[in-house]
Amino acid sequence: GSIEQTPTAGHRCRRVLFFPLPFQGHINPMFQLAALLHSRGFAVTVFHTHLNAPDASLHPDYDFIPVPDGGAPADTPGTVQVTLERVLAVNRACAAPFRDRLAALLEQQHDSDGVACLVADAHLLTLLDVARELGVPTLVLRTGSAACFRIFTAFPMLCANGYQPAEESPELLEAPVRELPPYRVRDLLSTTAAAHPVMAEAVTRIIKAVAASSGLIFNTFDALEHAELAALRRDLAVPVFDVGPLHLLSPPPPAAAASRTSSLLPPDRGCLEWLDAQAPASVLYVSFGSIATMSASDLVEAAWGIAGSGQPFLWVLRPGLVRGGALPSPPPLPEGFDVATRGRGAVVAWAPQEEVLAHAAVGAFWTHCGWNSTLEAACAGVPMLCRPCFGDQMGNARYVDHVWRVGVELDGGELERGKVAAAIAAVMGDVGETTDTGGMRRRALELRRRAAESVAEGGSSSFNVDRLVDHIMAL
Ligand code: UDX
Numbered sequence: 206g207s208i209e210q211t212p213t214a215g216h217r218c219r220r221v222l223f224f225p226l227p228f229q230g231h232i233n234p235m236f237q238l239a240a241l242l243h244s245r246g247f248a249v250t251v252f253h254t255h256l257n258a259p260d261a262s263l264h265p266d267y268d269f270i271p272v273p274d275g276g277a278p279a280d281t282p283g284t285v286q287v288t289l290e291r292v293l294a295v296n297r298a299c300a301a302p303f304r305d306r307l308a309a310l311l312e313q314q315h316d317s318d319g320v321a322c323l324v325a326d327a328h329l330l331t332l333l334d335v336a337r338e339l340g341v342p343t344l345v346l347r348t349g350s351a352a353c354f355r356i357f358t359a360f361p362m363l364c365a366n367g368y369q370p371a372e373e374s375p376e377l378l379e380a381p382v383r384e385l386p387p388y389r390v391r392d393l394l395s396t397t398a399a400a401h402p403v404m405a406e407a408v409t410r411i412i413k414a415v416a417a418s419s420g421l422i423f424n425t426f427d428a429l430e431h432a433e434l435a436a437l438r439r440d441l442a443v444p445v446f447d448v449g450p451l452h453l454l455s456p457p458p459p460a461a462a463a464s465r466t467s468s469l470l471p472p473d474r475g476c477l478e479w480l481d482a483q484a485p486a487s488v489l490y491v492s493f494g495s496i497a498t499m500s501a502s503d504l505v506e507a508a509w510g511i512a513g514s515g516q517p518f519l520w521v522l523r524p525g526l527v528r529g530g531a532l533p534s535p536p537p538l539p540e541g542f543d544v545a546t547r548g549r550g551a552v553v554a555w556a557p558q559e560e561v562l563a564h565a566a567v568g569a570f571w572t573h574c575g576w577n578s579t580l581e582a583a584c585a586g587v588p589m590l591c592r593p594c595f596g597d598q599m600g601n602a603r604y605v606d607h608v609w610r611v612g613v614e615l616d617g618g619e620l621e622r623g624k625v626a627a628a629i630a631a632v633m634g635d636v637g638e639t640t641d642t643g644g645m646r647r648r649a650l651e652l653r654r655r656a657a658e659s660v661a662e663g664g665s666s667s668f669n670v671d672r673l674v675d676h677i678m679a680l
Pocket residue numbers: 228229230231233348349350468472492493494495496497521554555556557558559574575576577578579581596597598
């Protein structure tokens with residue numbers, strides 16, 4: 206994004222409005238997109254809830270408009286059901302105050318820079334509707350993969366053919382979804398009958414939001430999801446813009462790197478120094494993102510599995526990670542773990558993840574396969590050990606393991622320390638083509654190369670950013 210590409214002089218500076226869903230995995234790509242469009246000459250206004258409000262001081266060039274959200278609870282939701290119920294609550298609570306604030310903004314703007322459009326998260330149907338009612342065109346940012354969106358478009362078929370909600374029998378969960386390879390039933394969105402209604406509603410709302418919009422933006426790139434993007438372009442009536450990986454395309458923020466980005470928790474930068482002292486590709490990085498949770502017994506097995514693997518590790522134990530644990534204290538590690546791993550590990554509450562994954566000392570990533578984490582690891586050439594928790598994460602893990610073959614998935618069910626240690630050895634020890642998992646690291650490095658190509662001049666995502674800029678100017 207260089208200054209020459211700014212919409213030509215003579216044009217008014219156009220303003221793009223943004224409304225992220227107030228969860229970390231949705232805030233990050235929205236802010237990266239805002240920075241990217243800002244670098245192309247657009248003025249930026251960010252509407253946001255009080256819940257997980259951004260730090261305006263980090264973005265002196267943007268305007269921020271808080272929208273009352275009815276006092277949403279600040280603890281991490283932890284399950285897909287609770288998360289999606291909160292999403293609906295945000296839509297409901299923000300609708301009227303958003304209408305007022307947007308109408309006031311439009312009133313002020315009429316003779317200065319014109320509002321070009323609203324870019325909102327795919328989960329914010331009600332707010333997208335409000336904007337269109339006030340005459341503002343809308344673009345939808347979907348923060349998951351294109352492959353996951355194919356599950357959304359196929360959802361009515363998946364329900365009609367009996368795949369959703371999934372029967373809770375082990376054989377059925379392993380069965381392939383013939384109509385939608387490479388997924389198995391257990392990779393789909395709601396594996397329980399209890400989670401199904403709220404998931405079905407979320408999917409319906411997302412499809413509606415996209416259908417009524419002027420375009421759909423994905424944080425992915427063509428070389429990663431070529432067939433999936435092509436299928437979506439066939440199936441959807443709106444233009445699709447794959448402009449990822451956004452963290453590689455968006456210019457660095459103006460504030461010092463230390464206070465980088467839209468992180469809700471302060472990243473512990475000390476772990477980068479600790480990594481500096483480790484051998485190349487020797488460290489297992491462990492993090493489960495911002496909302497996935499684990500049981501207390503899984504934490505214990507994970508800890509002893511990590512200890513038993515004998516590998517150096519950097520582990521993000523964020524407050525709230527363990528279900529039922531007391532907040533805000535970090536989850537307690539089992540007694541003796543410290544001694545067993547002395548000198549071999551670092552534990553932090555939150556890491557500067559992009560920098561960690563890009564660090565030469567990191568050899569593999571044990572992840573819950575949130576889409577941002579998956580994409581960040583793929584772009585850093587780091588093989589993954591996958592332990593998906595809910596929503597789109599199972600499908601992401603399937604692609605990592607089975608399509609891109611840059612990682613392995615840990616069995617579902619409860620964690621067991623011996624299996625954990627063996628799985629860690631498999632991803633960390635993958636140095637040649639001879640092992641079962643052989644070639645993972647080579648393929649991961651190949652993905653890294655292709656990600657870099659896609660955002661370079663002439664690359665697919667750079668081209669799509671240009672298309673997106675032209676599209677917004679023409680709205
Ligand atoms: C959620 C969903 O789970 C995910 O599947 C969906 O696609 C987006 O929203 P989350 O579970 O938090 O997100 O995971 P993820 O998508 O990986 O996003 C987490 C973000 O936090 C990443 O950008 C990651 O770099 C960042 N992070 C995580 C840190 O900066 N530090 C950490 O210690 C951990």
